[in-house]
Amino acid sequence: MKKCIGCGATLQCIDENKEGYINEKLIDRDNTYCLRCHRLRNYNENKEVLKEDYLKILSRICNTDALIVHIIDLFDFDSTFLPQIKRLTGQNDCIICANKVDLLPRSVKPNKIINFVRHRANLDNFKALDVVLTSAKTMDNITDLVESIMKYRNGRKVFFVGCCNVGKSSIINAILKKYSDESKDIITTSNIPGTTLDFIEIHLDEFTFIDTPGVFNERQIINNLSMESINKIVPKKEIRPINLQLDSKQSVFISGLARFDFVDGDKTNFTFYFSNDLLVHRTKLENADNLFNRQIGELLNPPKKEEYEMLKYYSETLNFDGLKRYDLVLSGLGFITIVSKCKIKITTIEGVLIYTREALI
Ligand SMILES: Nc1nc2c(ncn2[C@@H]2O[C@H](COP(=O)(O)OP(=O)(O)OP(=O)(O)O)[C@@H](O)[C@H]2O)c(=O)[nH]1
Numbered sequence: 160m161k162k163c164i165g166c167g168a169t170l171q172c173i174d175e176n177k178e179g180y181i182n183e184k185l186i187d188r189d190n191t192y193c194l195r196c197h198r199l200r201n202y203n204e205n206k207e208v209l210k211e212d213y214l215k216i217l218s219r220i221c222n223t224d225a226l227i228v229h230i231i232d233l234f235d236f237d238s239t240f241l242p243q244i245k246r247l248t249g250q251n252d253c254i255i256c257a258n259k260v261d262l263l264p265r266s267v268k269p270n271k272i273i274n275f276v277r278h279r280a281n282l283d284n285f286k287a288l289d290v291v292l293t294s295a296k297t298m299d300n301i302t303d304l305v306e307s308i309m310k311y312r313n314g315r316k317v318f319f320v321g322c323c324n325v326g327k328s329s330i331i332n333a334i335l336k337k338y339s340d341e342s343k344d345i346i347t348t349s350n351i352p353g354t355t356l357d358f359i360e361i362h363l364d365e366f367t368f369i370d371t372p373g374v375f376n377e378r379q380i381i382n383n384l385s386m387e388s389i390n391k392i393v394p395k396k397e398i399r400p401i402n403l404q405l406d407s408k409q410s411v412f413i414s415g416l417a418r419f420d421f422v423d424g425d426k427t428n429f430t431f432y433f434s435n436d437l438l439v440h441r442t443k444l445e446n447a448d449n450l451f452n453r454q455i456g457e458l459l460n461p462p463k464k465e466e467y468e469m470l471k472y473y474s475e476t477l478n479f480d481g482l483k484r485y486d487l488v489l490s491g492l493g494f495i496t497i498v499s500k501c502k503i504k505i506t507t508i509e510g511v512l513i514y515t516r517e518a519l520i
């Protein structure tokens with residue numbers, strides 16, 4: 160059975176609407192891509208196909224003695240850190256690869272991020288042999304990841320697992336570019352969740368790397384919005400922080416996706432870390448409702464008007480003691496650093512988790 164080298168689907172010439180379809184004239188060639196990969200790679204055009212159940216596919220790892228590289232997206236840690244990966248992969252040894260580090264401002268200290276990841280893993284009793292921060296985009300620490308894999312692999316196959324879109328395929332492409340003659344991306348990657356459809360086995364020297372389909376997590380914000388909106392929300396490059404000095408009774412909109420109300424406290428600075436394509440807009444608290452109702456889907460976009468109709472919002476009120484610097488995190492969207500004693504009401508869309516942590520920066 161021949162497989163597509165881009166997504167791992169078994170190639171077939173029968174049904175164009177099922178995964179792995181390829182024109183029969185092409186099927187006898189070596190190293191071919193299916194029609195869907197061809198379109199994704201050349202035109203960034205998604206062809207929806209009926210997908211196999213990824214959980215069934217992943218469960219094949221359970222019976223293999225393997226090293227697991229659990230890849231998470233640092234910009235959407237909460238939705239992409241999956242403690243259940245241990246169970247899904249048969250309690251095999253695991254390394255955490257925290258990817259997309261290029262999106263965080265360079266001023267973030269790597270050790271702080273690593274400690275944060277370790278701390279969160281410990282809270283879930285998740286044992287990781289190592290935590291490595293990487294960027295498949297800028298090739299940061301790809302050698303560190305490979306060294307860690309070499310240290311812990313003990314001759315086993317290495318599976319790259321994690322949520323959709325965290326960069327599993329991109330990481331393997333990055334390793335291939337670094338350690339072989341390959342100069343282009345072998346495996347198909349895209350910002351569409353569910354790009355990889357089946358195991359893709361890559362042999363490099365004595366290593367066997369296996370790319371896997373992403374675990375679908377309904378909490379990931381990418382599931383509920385259009386590609387156009389996602390492209391604005393998910394940062395493409397290093398975030399430029401926006402520093403605002405606010406008086407109490409002022410509000411800040413993050414496009415139409417979140418609203419930050421400074422309810423009580425002395426005049427102070429807040430730093431907003433969101434994709435550079437989102438609007439960070441200040442107004443008076445008393446005008447905020449009105450502005451939202453008039454401008455949602457217009458100035459406050461994303462979401463688009465028709466998406467807004469489908470979304471639900473919720474609020475939380477939080478008190479900060481000013482004794483430490485804290486981040487108020489909106490999972491998948493970004494975070495706000497708070498340095499003073501204050502009371503904040505935060506509103507955002509359902510699916511985005513609100514929580515606080517000690518400031519990363
Ligand atoms: N900024 C940045 N983007 C990245 C990085 N790694 C991957 N991406 C982007 O994230 C998107 C998803 O990458 P993929 O490699 O297709 O992710 P995946 O985990 O294999 O996704 P599935 O196959 O759908 O499970 C693509 O648009 C990549 O270009 C990174 O380190 N930094």
Ligand SMILES: [Mg+2]
Pocket residue numbers: 327328329347348354355370371372373
């Ligand atoms: Mg993939």
